[in-house]
Amino acid sequence: MSWLRPIDAWFAEAILPHEPVLLQQARRWTGVDEDARDLVHEVYTQILQLDAWEQIANPAAYAARMMRNNALQRLRRARIVPFRQLTALENERADPAPGSFQICAGREELARLRAAIDRLPPACRRVILLRKFEDCPPRMIAERLGISLSTVEKHLARGLMLLAQARDIDAIATPAEMDEAATPESAPRQSLSHI
Missing domain, CATH: 1.10.8 (Helicase, Ruva Protein; domain 3)
Structure with missing residues (x-):
């Protein structure tokens, strides 16, 4: 034919x-x-x-x-x-599988998160990894690291704040640069190292 x-x-x-x-x-x-x-x-x-x-x-x-x-x-x-x-x-449902753009964007976001976690102060990094990635309760983290529960909560709060700032400015800075970015221009500059 x-x-x-x-x-x-x-x-x-x-x-x-x-x-x-x-x-x-x-x-x-x-x-x-x-x-x-x-x-x-x-x-x-x-x-x-x-x-x-x-x-x-x-x-x-x-x-x-x-x-x-x-x-x-x-x-x-x-x-x-x-x-x-x-x-x-x-009622027709779209294909639930992510498209190539979503996969690529997800990988980039994951790489940025990993870099931001790597730049956290060591104490904050340990607490964040134990709490968010190993799902340990704060009391267990305190026992494992030999620190008080209140210190665990402070490290967790500071770590989450620094990660949020890194995400917002979409650039991974050193912890000192993140501390500066967190301070409003009108407020006197202070370090967050006391947390």
Whole structure:
């Protein structure tokens, strides 16, 4: 069959087997069998016109997302929209897996947090790590480190304050620079080392 283009063969293998599921979704969104078929065929037409069709990693999900977007566009253009169509589209859940941007941003945020923790004064760092990462109660931390409960609470408060400041200024500074950043310009400068 020389008239068959590569995209046609891909479409027959990757998209068409999912037609029953796509039609079922379209019926839920449109409420009318004929409109559902139109919606699916509209998506087929758009997919067959794509230039980068080979780069689609999950064709079934791509088609379903495209169909949902088209259904939303139809609802926006419609003057009267049945309530059940709105609820059907609202009940669709987005993929809960994080996207590549979210993963990258999360890794960067984790790296900044690690750097901020590494810059904490040693006593604050030990208390923060025990409390927030090992989930030890303050009383147990006090016993483990041989310090009073009130000292544990002060180290914890100071450590959390310094971490919040590091996050807010989005730059990891030395503890002395963090102390300076914490002091308002109008207030006399004092060190937080007494905490």
